[in-house]
Amino acid sequence: MLSKELMIELIGQLKDPVINHPLKETGGIKELTVKEEKEHVSVKLAIAKLGGQPQLDLQQQVVETLKTNGAKTVGIRFEELDAATLEQYRGEAASPVERKLENVEFISIASGKGGVGKSTVSVNLAVALARLGKRVGLVDADIYGFSVPDMMGVTERPGIKGQMIVPVERFGVKVISMAFFVEENAPVIWRGPMLGKMINNFFEEVQWGELDYILLDLPPGTGDVALDVHTILPKSKEIIVTTPHPTAAFVAARAGAMALQTDHEILGVVENMSYFESKETGNREYVFGQGGGAKLAEELHTELLGQLPLAQPEWDEADFAPSIYDENHELGYIYQEIAEKIISKTNR
Numbered sequence: 393m394l395s396k397e398l399m400i401e402l403i404g405q406l407k408d409p410v411i412n413h414p415l416k417e418t419g420g421i422k423e424l425t426v427k428e429e430k431e432h433v434s435v436k437l438a439i440a441k442l443g444g445q446p447q448l449d450l451q452q453q454v455v456e457t458l459k460t461n462g463a464k465t466v467g468i469r470f471e472e473l474d475a476a477t478l479e480q481y482r483g484e485a486a487s488p489v490e491r492k493l494e495n496v497e498f499i500s501i502a503s504g505k506g507g508v509g510k511s512t513v514s515v516n517l518a519v520a521l522a523r524l525g526k527r528v529g530l531v532d533a534d535i536y537g538f539s540v541p542d543m544m545g546v547t548e549r550p551g552i553k554g555q556m557i558v559p560v561e562r563f564g565v566k567v568i569s570m571a572f573f574v575e576e577n578a579p580v581i582w583r584g585p586m587l588g589k590m591i592n593n594f595f596e597e598v599q600w601g602e603l604d605y606i607l608l609d610l611p612p613g614t615g616d617v618a619l620d621v622h623t624i625l626p627k628s629k630e631i632i633v634t635t636p637h638p639t640a641a642f643v644a645a646r647a648g649a650m651a652l653q654t655d656h657e658i659l660g661v662v663e664n665m666s667y668f669e670s671k672e673t674g675n676r677e678y679v680f681g682q683g684g685g686a687k688l689a690e691e692l693h694t695e696l697l698g699q700l701p702l703a704q705p706e707w708d709e710a711d712f713a714p715s716i717y718d719e720n721h722e723l724g725y726i727y728q729e730i731a732e733k734i735i736s737k738t739n740r
């Protein structure tokens with residue numbers, strides 16, 4: 393026998409994927425009807441945001457839950473949660489920065505250790521999203537190891553408008569970095585609270601304008617700055633960069649675990665330096681081993697967004713940007729594919 397009460401109870405425990413509260417609390421179960429003779433259950437759910445991967449994930453959870461509890465067939469309809477309820481949860485979940493930049497999707501790029509190409513991936517994904525017509529900001533949150541302006545060939549400094557800092561624009565991406573605020577290549581010798589304050593200033597005192605995405609190049613590992621970013625942006629999503637070596641993937645899993653523990657959705661894993669392909673023979677050599685990205689994605693219950701081979705960008709002297717791959721470069725294509733996946737996963 394199909395128990396309607398049990399079904400409501402079980403579905404009620406599933407969380408609205410956007411506001412991260414159980415449907416029982418949000419009043420998300422609008423209807424649940426059981427047709428005993430046909431062993432059919434139909435539900436109408438109200439969720440914070442229609443469409444995209446989050447809705448598909450919830451749909452799958454609902455079907456699984458109902459089928460493991462006796463339903464043979466399941467019908468699901470979705471509608472948008474009413475504005476008042478939505479506002480209540482939105483206000484609660486978002487931090488002051490997120491409320492200020494409420495239409496922006498924040499994505500942090502993290503890695504377990506240095507040198508795996510996290511900054512290279514950050515700058516190229518930002519540029520790829522801009523090439524696809526998105527309005528993109530990039531925060532170089534790698535405060536001690538800032539490299540974004542150099543990688544993108546930024547030579548200007550930000551402007552000042554009233555009390556606000558105007559980010560530098562390069563390849564259609566608005567960029568802010570610690571590099572702009574320290575003497576030429578001077579070391580950053582700040583500690584703890586000042587670092588968090590700086591990250592906060594990157595949002596509070598920068599005139600970003602209307603944006604679809606802000607990407608953040610996090611420092612490697614799971615230190616204070618990475619934790620600060622997770623706190624300042626509780627709704628931000630995450631991409632983890634690793635090389636294919638099992639050890640690198642193992643270390644990267646810690647960065648992933650940090651995101652999950654602090655309730656941040658992981659959009660996926662990017663495997664960098666996956667192989668070297670000989671231009672002469674087309675043979676692939678797996679210089680740094682194989683399989684790390686896929687294994688990490690599996691461990692973090694997310695997808696492998698792409699695999700980037702070893703290759704240098706080809707820049708022309710007139711527009712020097714040492715780490716940006718051209719649109720027609722093999723890696724430029726792969727970055728574009730990853731950017732497309734990000735757009736569809738974030739429903740922008």
Ligand SMILES: Nc1ncnc2c1ncn2[C@@H]1O[C@H](COP(=O)(O)OP(=O)(O)OP(=O)(O)O)[C@@H](O)[C@H]1O
Nearest residue numbers: 506507508509510511512537612665700701702703
């Ligand atoms: N796919 C690639 N092919 C060739 N070189 C690459 C590739 N990806 C990154 N590199 C190079 O590897 C080096 C390290 O990359 P990058 O600075 O992006 O790493 P990172 O993980 O951000 O390091 P850190 O966190 O220490 O700043 C750079 O010299 C970069 O140009």
